[in-house]
Amino acid sequence: MLITCPYCGPRDVSEYTYQGDGNRTRPDPASTDQEVWNAYVYDRLNPAGEHHEIWQHSGGCRAHLAVTRNTLTHVVSSVSFARDAGHKKSDSRRKTGAKA
Amino acid sequence: MAEYSAFALLKNALTGNQDWKPAWRKPEPKPAYDVIIIGGGGHGLSTAYYLAKEFGITNVAVLEKGYLGSGNVGRNTTAVRSNYLLPENVRFYEHSMKLWENLSHELNYNVMFSQRGCLNLAHTPGQLDDYARRGNAMRHEGVDAELMTPAQIAKLVPGLDVSASARFPIIGGLMQRRAGTARHDAVAWGYARGADRRGVDILENCEVTGFIKDGDRVVGVNTTRGEIRAGKVAVAVAGHTGHVMRMAGIDTMPIESHVLQAFVSESLKPFLHTVLTFGMGHFYASQSDKGGLVYGGDLDGYNSYAQRGNLPIVEEVMSEMLALFPSLARVRVLRSWGGVCDMSMDGSPIITTGPLPGMYLNCGWCYGGFKATPASGWCFAHTIARDEPHEFNAPFTLDRFQRGTIIDDKGQGSTPRLH
Ligand SMILES: Cc1cc2nc3c(=O)[nH]c(=O)nc-3n(C[C@H](O)[C@H](O)[C@H](O)COP(=O)(O)OP(=O)(O)OC[C@H]3O[C@@H](n4cnc5c(N)ncnc54)[C@H](O)[C@@H]3O)c2cc1C
Ligand SMILES: [Zn+2]
Numbered sequence: 001m002l003i004t005c006p007y008c009g010p011r012d013v014s015e016y017t018y019q020g021d022g023n024r025t026r027p028d029p030a031s032t033d034q035e036v037w038n039a040y041v042y043d044r045l046n047p048a049g050e051h052h053e054i055w056q057h058s059g060g061c062r063a064h065l066a067v068t069r070n071t072l073t074h075v076v077s078s079v080s081f082a083r084d085a086g087h088k089k090s091d092s093r094r095k096t097g098a099k100a
Numbered sequence: 101m102a103e104y105s106a107f108a109l110l111k112n113a114l115t116g117n118q119d120w121k122p123a124w125r126k127p128e129p130k131p132a133y134d135v136i137i138i139g140g141g142g143h144g145l146s147t148a149y150y151l152a153k154e155f156g157i158t159n160v161a162v163l164e165k166g167y168l169g170s171g172n173v174g175r176n177t178t179a180v181r182s183n184y185l186l187p188e189n190v191r192f193y194e195h196s197m198k199l200w201e202n203l204s205h206e207l208n209y210n211v212m213f214s215q216r217g218c219l220n221l222a223h224t225p226g227q228l229d230d231y232a233r234r235g236n237a238m239r240h241e242g243v244d245a246e247l248m249t250p251a252q253i254a255k256l257v258p259g260l261d262v263s264a265s266a267r268f269p270i271i272g273g274l275m276q277r278r279a280g281t282a283r284h285d286a287v288a289w290g291y292a293r294g295a296d297r298r299g300v301d302i303l304e305n306c307e308v309t310g311f312i313k314d315g316d317r318v319v320g321v322n323t324t325r326g327e328i329r330a331g332k333v334a335v336a337v338a339g340h341t342g343h344v345m346r347m348a349g350i351d352t353m354p355i356e357s358h359v360l361q362a363f364v365s366e367s368l369k370p371f372l373h374t375v376l377t378f379g380m381g382h383f384y385a386s387q388s389d390k391g392g393l394v395y396g397g398d399l400d401g402y403n404s405y406a407q408r409g410n411l412p413i414v415e416e417v418m419s420e421m422l423a424l425f426p427s428l429a430r431v432r433v434l435r436s437w438g439g440v441c442d443m444s445m446d447g448s449p450i451i452t453t454g455p456l457p458g459m460y461l462n463c464g465w466c467y468g469g470f471k472a473t474p475a476s477g478w479c480f481a482h483t484i485a486r487d488e489p490h491e492f493n494a495p496f497t498l499d500r501f502q503r504g505t506i507i508d509d510k511g512q513g514s515t516p517r518l519h
Contacts, residue, residue, distance in 0.1 A: 001410045012412070013402075013410055013412060014412040015149070016125035018355075018401050018402045018517065020402070020403075020517075021356070034502070035502075036437075039352065039501045040503060041445075041501075041514050042354040042501040042502075042514055043353065043354060044342070044352055044353065044354070044355065045342070045351065045352055046293050046342030046343075046353065046355060046356050046357055046403060047343070047346075048243040048340070048342070048357075051403050053402070053403065069402075071357070071403045071404050071406065072405050072406055072412075073406065074404065074406055075255070087402040089515045099258045
């Protein structure tokens with residue numbers, strides 16, 4: 001399995017560390033909503049097909065990557081820097097004044 | 101009289117082996133059953149068997165999307181043990197061990213259960229302390245466990261590098277002598293035949309494609325062989341849990357599906373007389389009766405439903421094997437394959453009523469569910485028949501994650517690829 005890092009190019013999967021399901025957004029740290037935290041920590045979509053996930057190029061540039069990969073075929077269809085991808089919601093959830 | 105016996109063997113040998121009955125029928129689906137079990141793996145089949153045998157519920161169908169035993173029950177490395185740390189796990193797996201000890205007799209089917217022991221090697225004092233603690237926890241629950249010295253280990257496992265100059269010197273180990281291996285296919289076939297003979301319909305090539313609901317209540321399933329209704333619908337699809345539960349409208353589960361690979365070497369003269377695990381990584385091996393080494397290591401480590409893995413794990417598993425047995429460097433690998441494991445968030449299973457009315461759920465077996473096959477079916481049958489769990493599976497609920505009563509034997513947290 002090869003993942004094409006936007007910075008380093010195509011590299012073997014063994015250079016990367018899997019950080020799991022990229023569909024989750026960390027709840028507001030100040031939140032005490034048990035349902036929301038439980039969903040974040042324990043619940044997974046786990047699809048048989050296209051999966052949004054986070055990998056770190058830990059054996060390379062160390063960038064965190066947002067990867068779309070098919071769990072039935074292992075074909076990687078898109079890779080981008082995690083900082084640019086998704087996470088639109090997290091801004092709105094972040095409390096004003098919280099550190100970026 | 102038992103269907104399989106020395107007498108039956110002799111009689112059939114004399115009559116040209118023409119009179120054996122198939123081990124299970126190939127019936128057409130009925131429009132409705134009392135209980136439908138989705139998944140013809142070890143757990144689905146043993147559930148059907150115990151439903152019929154222990155609870156007299158025989159109007160049951162097992163729905164299998166492929167052929168019987170095409171899932172993990174036919175893909176595992178067959179280690180059977182009950183050497184857990186937490187009491188919930190020790191009690192459940194020890195119940196399973198006791199069922200294993202009588203299983204060939206119970207099923208009148210030779211599952212080749214061989215109590216050759218399981219030895220976990222320790223390479224650091226901390227690890228040995230940890231094993232001592234686990235062994236004590238086991239003995240506290242009445243389960244056999246003993247610590248072994250390097251000298252005892254060298255005697256038990258010739259060929260193992262026990263020298264001080266080994267890459268990771270072996271300083272001791274934890275042995276469970278009653279642990280061992282079994283023939284995985286025979287377990288599936290034996291339970292299938294036992295269930296079939298009691299009236300259970302085993303429907304192969306029958307994939308569930310949706311659930312029929314009456315309001316919230318599950319009242320049946322759509323399949324590739326038509327619609328089938330049931331009073332109770334039980335799900336036992338192991339690695340496919342997430343996918344199947346989504347069809348029922350449950351989008352997320354505390355489960356990730358990961359691929360685990362396994363390997364078999366060419367046949368060798370008997371030299372490994374126990375199930376052996378390496379403590380400085382993740383590697384386990386046993387030697388089959390045919391002489392092949394059956395071994396494996398870690399998950400590939402990413403979500404997968406592919407039933408095949410990648411090469412980095414192959415290299416890692418081989419190098420771990422050579423760290424233990426340098427003499428195996430030139431032994432050839434015959435076959436390798438992968439299976440999709442239902443990795444739960446705390447590494448422990450789920451056997452419960454619900455989560456929808458009319459539904460029952462059995463999943464979260466990670467890569468250790470083969471040894472659970474008898475107890476899983478036994479407890480799940482109880483749960484389905486009585487609409488409440490047996491005390492052995494009462495801790496294995498789905499809502500334990502919400503309630504904070506997780507059962508995390510390894511203390512790994514909610515990173516399923518590490519369990
Ligand atoms: C490589 C490997 C090594 C392992 N080694 C060990 C070991 O040494 N010791 C141990 O204890 N455990 C081991 N395990 C784990 C063990 O094999 C599993 O936990 C256990 O077999 C799972 O239960 P099962 O037998 O019911 O699963 P399966 O046999 O996978 O049964 C599930 C069935 O559901 C069917 N199914 C799925 N979706 C549908 C649908 N929509 N409709 C109808 N049917 C469906 C599948 O086709 C499958 O046959 C290993 C697993 C693997 C992959
Ligand atoms: Zn990179």
